Structure formats: C-alpha cells, structure tokens
Amino acid sequence: MNEERQAYRIRQALNHGLQEISPISARRLEAARHLALSRQKQSIGTLATAGTATADWQPLPSGEGSSGNGIKQILAICALLFGMWLSFYWHSDQYITEVEAVDSALLTGDLPPDVLLDNEFLEWLKDDTSEE
C-alpha cells in the first residue's frame, strides 16, 4: 500500500510540474523529441538496406563501404577468368598431346601420309580376299 501511495504522490508532483513549465521549454522539448524520433527512423532504414544488400547485385557501388565490395567483385571476376584460362590451358595440353602422338606415328610409321590420304588405295590394301 505504501508503494502505491508513493507512486501517486510522484505522479501528482510531475503533473504539477508540467503545468508550471514555460512554453519555450515545452517547444524545445518537443523539437528534441522530433529529432530523436527522426534519427531512430534513419537507423532502422539503414539496417533494412544492409539486410537486403547481400542479395542484390551492385555493379557500381557507391558510398560508405562500397570500395571494399568493389574490390571483392573484381577479385571474383579475376578468379573466374583465371579458372577459365587454366581449364583452356589443360584442354589445349590434352589436345596437343593427342594430336602430336598421332602425327608422330604418321611421320615415322611404315605407311606414309600420302597412302593414308588415298582411301581407295587403303581399301584395296585392306581387302583380304584372294583372286578367283
């Protein structure tokens, strides 16, 4: 009961104080309240943007912290290009090894390339049938 009575007295004192506050002070308090509310809205807005930024592609970032994102994107593109070139290099190496092996065999083998170019002659040579 004592606590309730104490609270009642404090409330009465505050209400009485409000009636005595000057209009200038009241306007300053109101302006400060608006300023505080506007800053609170701005910080919520920034947080919301930061939350969706990871899902959005920003090719030309600007503003605070954007230079770091730009470097990351450039590094990612460089890594992708390097990976592609490595893949092409490997493919080229495989191709050259395979073709070089066949060409070396052609250039050193018993059958010269001009015979291998003559399909009709090759078919004649491959024919195993004997004459009747």
Add this chain to the structure above:
Amino acid sequence: MLACLLPAGATPPTTAILGTPPQPEWPALSASQKKILAPLENEWARMEHVRRKQWLTTASRYQELSKTEKERVQKRMHDWVKLTPEQRARARDNYREINRLPDEQKDLIKKKWSAYKQLPDDEKQGVRERHKSAILLAPPQPSPAESTDTSLPVAQ
C-alpha cells in the same frame, strides 16, 4: 558455317587455341630445334601457336627416335605441313582406323604396301586395276610364261 562442313578435328578446338600461350618465332628457337624443324622454316611464321607447340613437342622427342624414324620424319615433314587441315584430319582418321585393326591385319597391310612400293612404277596402276591386293603376298610364279603379268606373283 564452314566449320560444319569440315571433318571433325580439321581445326583445333577454340578452347585449345585460347589455352595455348604464345609460342616463339623462328629466330627465337634454339639451334637444335631449328635443325630438327628445318623443313618447316618457311611455314613457321604462318603457323598458329597450337601447331607450333605441337612441332616443338615433336622436336623435344626427336632424339628418342631411331635413325630410320628420324629420316622418315625429315622426309615427310615438309609435305605434311603443306597439306590442308582437312587432308591432315583425313590422314589421322585413316591412321586411327588402321591402328584399331588386329595386329595380323595391320602386318598384312604393311607387307602388302612394302611389296607394292617395290613394283616398277608403270606396273603399279595395272596391279591395282586388275588384281586383288592379295596378289602382292602370293609366292612367285613358277614359270613366267604362265602369267600375263610377267613380274607379278600368282595369287593362290
């Protein structure tokens, strides 16, 4: 569009072209590379990097070849590089096809070729037109009077 009409493998795939680093010009080759690849000197400047790298690989393995193989490479290299990409692709395809045959059949073809190239030039075409290739491996005829082709063996 033209690529669709060419045999497969006539030109290197784009990925191989893009993945091949620039290869040296003729003056930048070593003395031994120049000596081995001498038949290609006039063609080198026009060669794409993929083919240059291929020939440099051949040159690097040249010392492993036998004397006969080295002579064959030197003799055939010049003509080989003059062929069109389509002709080279056809020769490779035919080589692969013969290489897939059983060993006995491959040996027979080589023996027939060996016998054929020893025929006089003026008889070669006649043999191809009038006989099966088996005649090249037939034993020599017993009497020249019994055959119309005096220099050829008789097929059994």
